[in-house]
Amino acid sequence: MEAILETRGLTKRFSQGFFSNQKTTALDDVSICIEPGETVGLVGESGSGKSTLALSIARLLRVDSGQIFFNSNDITKFTTSQMRPLRKELQFVFQDPYSSLNPRMSVKGIIAEGIRLHRGLSNKTEIEDEIAHILTTVGLDKDSMRKHPKEFSGGQRQRIAIARALAVEPSFLICDEPVSALDMSIQAQILNLLKMLKIEKNISMLFISHDLAVVNFLCDRAYVMKSGRILEQGRVDRIFNAPKEEYTQDLLSASLLVGEN
Amino acid sequence: MSRENILEVDSLSVRFGESAENAVDEISFSVRKGETLGIAGESGSGKTTAILSILGLLQRATVEGSAKFSGQELIGVRNKVLNEIRGKRIGLVLQDPFAALDPVQTVGYQISEGLRANGWSKKRAMRHAIQLLEEVGVPNAPQRVKAYPHQFSGGMRQRVVIAMALSQDPDILIADEPTTALDVRIQKQVLDLMKQQCENRGMSLIIITHDLGIISHYSDRIIIMYAGKIVEESTRLKLFDQPLHPYTQGLLDCLPKIGNNENKYLKTIRGQPPILGQLPSGCRYHPRCSFSENACMHGSNPPLIPIKWGRSACIQLDKFLHESA
Numbered sequence: 001m002e003a004i005l006e007t008r009g010l011t012k013r014f015s016q017g018f019f020s021n022q023k024t025t026a027l028d029d030v031s032i033c034i035e036p037g038e039t040v041g042l043v044g045e046s047g048s049g050k051s052t053l054a055l056s057i058a059r060l061l062r063v064d065s066g067q068i069f070f071n072s073n074d075i076t077k078f079t080t081s082q083m084r085p086l087r088k089e090l091q092f093v094f095q096d097p098y099s100s101l102n103p104r105m106s107v108k109g110i111i112a113e114g115i116r117l118h119r120g121l122s123n124k125t126e127i128e129d130e131i132a133h134i135l136t137t138v139g140l141d142k143d144s145m146r147k148h149p150k151e152f153s154g155g156q157r158q159r160i161a162i163a164r165a166l167a168v169e170p171s172f173l174i175c176d177e178p179v180s181a182l183d184m185s186i187q188a189q190i191l192n193l194l195k196m197l198k199i200e201k202n203i204s205m206l207f208i209s210h211d212l213a214v215v216n217f218l219c220d221r222a223y224v225m226k227s228g229r230i231l232e233q234g235r236v237d238r239i240f241n242a243p244k245e246e247y248t249q250d251l252l253s254a255s256l257l258v259g260e261n
Numbered sequence: 262m263s264r265e266n267i268l269e270v271d272s273l274s275v276r277f278g279e280s281a282e283n284a285v286d287e288i289s290f291s292v293r294k295g296e297t298l299g300i301a302g303e304s305g306s307g308k309t310t311a312i313l314s315i316l317g318l319l320q321r322a323t324v325e326g327s328a329k330f331s332g333q334e335l336i337g338v339r340n341k342v343l344n345e346i347r348g349k350r351i352g353l354v355l356q357d358p359f360a361a362l363d364p365v366q367t368v369g370y371q372i373s374e375g376l377r378a379n380g381w382s383k384k385r386a387m388r389h390a391i392q393l394l395e396e397v398g399v400p401n402a403p404q405r406v407k408a409y410p411h412q413f414s415g416g417m418r419q420r421v422v423i424a425m426a427l428s429q430d431p432d433i434l435i436a437d438e439p440t441t442a443l444d445v446r447i448q449k450q451v452l453d454l455m456k457q458q459c460e461n462r463g464m465s466l467i468i469i470t471h472d473l474g475i476i477s478h479y480s481d482r483i484i485i486m487y488a489g490k491i492v493e494e495s496t497r498l499k500l501f502d503q504p505l506h507p508y509t510q511g512l513l514d515c516l517p518k519i520g521n522n523e524n525k526y527l528k529t530i531r532g533q534p535p536i537l538g539q540l541p542s543g544c545r546y547h548p549r550c551s552f553s554e555n556a557c558m559h560g561s562n563p564p565l566i567p568i569k570w571g572r573s574a575c576i577q578l579d580k581f582l583h584e585s586a
Contacts, residue, residue, distance in 0.1 A: 045444040153533055183303040184471060185530040185549075188515030192526045199524060210445065217517035217527070240519055254449040256474035258501060258516055 002072060004172055004204050005034040005057065010066035012052055012228075026052040027063065028228040036171070039198050039205040041215035041236065043251070044225035050208045053225070054174050057206070058092050059083055070172075088118035091165035095177040097157035101149040107135075107160055108145040114168040131167070138163045138193060155186030162193065166201075173197070176208045187214075194218060212255050216240050224248050267432055267465050268292040268315075273326035273336070275307070275314045282540055285311045286489040286562075287326065292433065297459065297466040299480030299497075301473060303534050306486040308469045309437055316351065316435075317343045331432070348375050352426030354455075356438040358418035362410040368394075368421045369406035375429050393424040397454060416447035420454065427458060434459060437469045452479055473512060477501055482571075485509050488535050488545040490562060495571040503585045505573040507550045544576070552577060 012027040026049045034040045042050050055061040057068055059075060067076045070086060078086070094100040101110060111131050121127050132142035138159040149157055158178060165173055175194065179187040195218055197203050209215050215222050216236050223233040224245065232245045243249045268291060275285040285307040292298050300308045313319050315328040315335055328335045330346055347353075355361050363371060372393055373386035381389070387406065394402035397420040410418060419439065426434055436455060440448035456479055459466045468480060476483055476497075483500050485493040485508065493506040504510045514528035532549045535541060541548050547557040556576055557563075565572040568582070575581065 045446065155533060183534065184473070184512055185303065185515055186533060188517075188527040188529040191517065192529060195526055213517045213519055216519050217522045217525075237521060250446055254446040256445075256449065256452075256472070256478045257519060258473050258477045258513065 002036075003033045003069070004036045004038075004071060005032075005206070006069040007032050007053075007057065008067045008069070010053065010056060010063050010068070012049075012056060012061070012063045025228050027056065027066075030066070030225075030228070030230055032223055032230065032233070034172075034204055034206060036204055037202045038221065039207060039219045041219035041222035042206060042208045042225060043210065043212060043215055043222055045210065045251075047227075048225040049228040050225055051176055052228075054092075054176050054206060054208055058090060058174055060092075088114075088168045089170050090172045090174070091168065091170040093158075093161050093165050093173065093175040093178045096181055097154055097161050098149075098181075100161055101157060101164075103149055106146060106148055107163075110149075110160065111135075111145075111164050111167045114164060118168040134163045134167050137166065139189070153186075155182050155189060158182060158190055159193065162190075162197075166197070170203065172204045172206075174206045174208075177210070178207075179214065180209070180211065191218060212240065212252060213257055224251070265294050266291045267294050267331060269327075269329045270311075270315065271327040271329075273311060273314065273328060274324070275310050275319065276323040276325075277537075278321060280537060282489075282537055284322075284489055284537055285314065288486075288489075288491050289565075290484055290491065290494065292465050292467060294432075295459070295463050295465055296481045297456065297468065297479060299476040299483045300467065300469045300486060301471065301476050301483065302486035303471060305488075305534055305537070307489040308486050311486075312435055312437060312467065312469060316347055316353065348426075348431075349379075349429045350432050352429070352431040352434045354419070354422050354426050354434065354436040354439050356441050358415060358422050358442065359410075361422050362418060364410055367407050367409055368413070368424075372406075372421065372425050372428055375425075379429070389428070390424070393428055394421070396458070397421075397424045397427070398450075399424075416443055416451060419443060419447075419451050423451070423455060423458070427462075430462065431464065433465045433467065435467045435469070438471070439468070440475070441470075441472075448475075473516065485512075488540060489537075490545060490574065491565060491572070492546065492575075493571065493573045494565070495573075499570045505568070505578060505581045505585070506546075506575050507552050507577075507581075508546050511549075511551075544574075552580075 008031050010027050010030040013023045013025050016022040016024060030053055044050050056063045067074055108131055112127050115121050115127055115130055131145055135142050135144055140159050179190050182190060207219055219236050222236050222239055224231045226247050231247055243252060271289050272287045273285060274283045274287050276283050288311060302308045314324045324336055326336060369387055369390045372390040376386040376389060391402045391406050394406055399405050399417060399420055413421060440451050455466060470476060480497055483495055483497060484491050487508050493509050504513055511530040515530060517527060530549050535545060543558045543560055544563050547553040563574045563576045565574045566578050
């Protein structure tokens with residue numbers, strides 16, 4: 001099967017310091033591959049380069065070298081206008097549902113933007129029906145449409161962010177720590193929603209998390225990152241039962257899971 | 262281990278401003294000498310508010326009830342009395358080690374500040390600061406004591422904050438979400454450190470967290486809070502084996518487990534925690550509870566019923582006790 005997303009040798013350095021003379025290597029020769037319908041986890045500690053990789057793939061950040069292939073097209077050097085049709089296929093759900101939604105737009109406005117742009121719908125009732133349908137899919141009342149983000153709790157906002165991503169019918173979803181800002185009981189609800197998308201809509205996903213139990217629940221395969229490099233990769237059951245790298249083993253034994261003590 | 266209570270909280274209520282409903286509503290609990298008490302709950306459940314009110318650190322709040330530290334009342338007393346206890350007998354470690362330290366003072370200055378206020382000489386206080394930094398595992402302490410907070414990583418900063426809290430050898434260490442800002446490997450190191458310091462000093466520890474994993478590894482006794490109320494109190498061994506309150510059961514069920522999860526969904530608690538000002542009547546958990554009956558919806562909030570190893574606030578407690586027995 002052909003990969004929906006592949007990166008080859010991605011490298012990204014950030015400059016720091018007064019003369020921009022301190023270089024931090026955020027991505028170091030990173031190659032990953034995601035097949036259609038696959039949910040792939042990306043785990044690692046803060047500063048390991050997980051979010052840099054996600055932003056680079058979405059072309060929200062320019063890489064120094066390496067290539068990004070989306071549906072076999074090399075999109076590494078695509079211009080903004082070349083990227084535009086791909087934005088329909090590739091959507092992003094961010095960690096913080098408080099800063100990722102425009103507070104001045106209604107939920108309807110937030111979701112309708114993508115529908116109008118990418119799906120060419122212009123009939124008002126058609127768009128509203130579509131928004132109602134999407135809101136129901138993510139477990140929100142269709143009357144939420146008229147409200148603004150501030151009227152919702154964190155979990156509900158994350159549902160709106162997911163609804164916005166789904167509205168353009170993407171084939172690939174990048175989720176950067178989508179549940180880590182949420183309360184325990186709400187986290188489970190959002191994880192189930194993502195699982196439903198995976199099982200019923202067959203959407204491919206890159207799922208970033210520092211929580212190994214969450215990755216184990218949702219993902220088929222996972223990459224472990226440290227200091228900008230991929231340390232190991234494999235099916236989640238293999239990684240969690242028989243990690244090859246000492247670092248992965250460390251991460252696992254430091255995860256304080258309920259019911260193992 | 263001695264079983265004397267060091268902190269006794271009785272019918273503690275906290276209300277903010279003109280609000281008609283209590284953010285913390287008549288909670289009672291105690292902390293024994295040398296034990297670790299875990300307080301768990303979702304955001305807004307009142308766990309931090311309860312602790313801050315005991316230490317007199319809440320502004321514009323009405324606090325009622327009683328909290329006795331070694332027999333000394335803490336609620337409603339003057340700051341002069343509290344100052345003899347805060348920092349000296351009760352140490353506090355907050356969530357964010359970036360906000361808890363003064364960026365323009367060396368860490369040594371900050372660790373020794375309390376000691377100097379107690380009349381220690383500068384030299385002696387600094388020597389003690391170095392010793393404390395060594396104890397909390399900061400490498401190269403004699404040099405690092407002169408460094409500024411920005412020269413430390415997050416985990417090291419939290420160690421500095423712990424050294425500060427330990428500087429006057431308190432009887433209780435209160436840690437409010439001490440590791441939420443830290444990575445998993447650092448989190449374990451910091452928690453191990455606090456636990457070990459408590460054992461060495463015979464100090465009691467109160468860990469406030471939303472993370473049941475931390476609670477299950479580090480506390481002896483556990484209090485679960487929901488919407489300003491304690492809904493269950495149990496021991497570490499019992500809580501995870503035999504959770505009695507439906508809320509505790511729900512929380513445990515919705516945690517993802519390591520293992521084969523293909524095509525499986527998590528059990529969830531429906532809805533979301535109530536907002537202050539819109540608390541439901543009867544049991545505050547009833548709109549989300551899957552066992553809720555007619556009797557749960559009306560009347561007053563169910564009281565905590567004592568059981569052999571703790572307390573639970575559910576009118577159907579007998580049913581759950583029989584089922585799990």
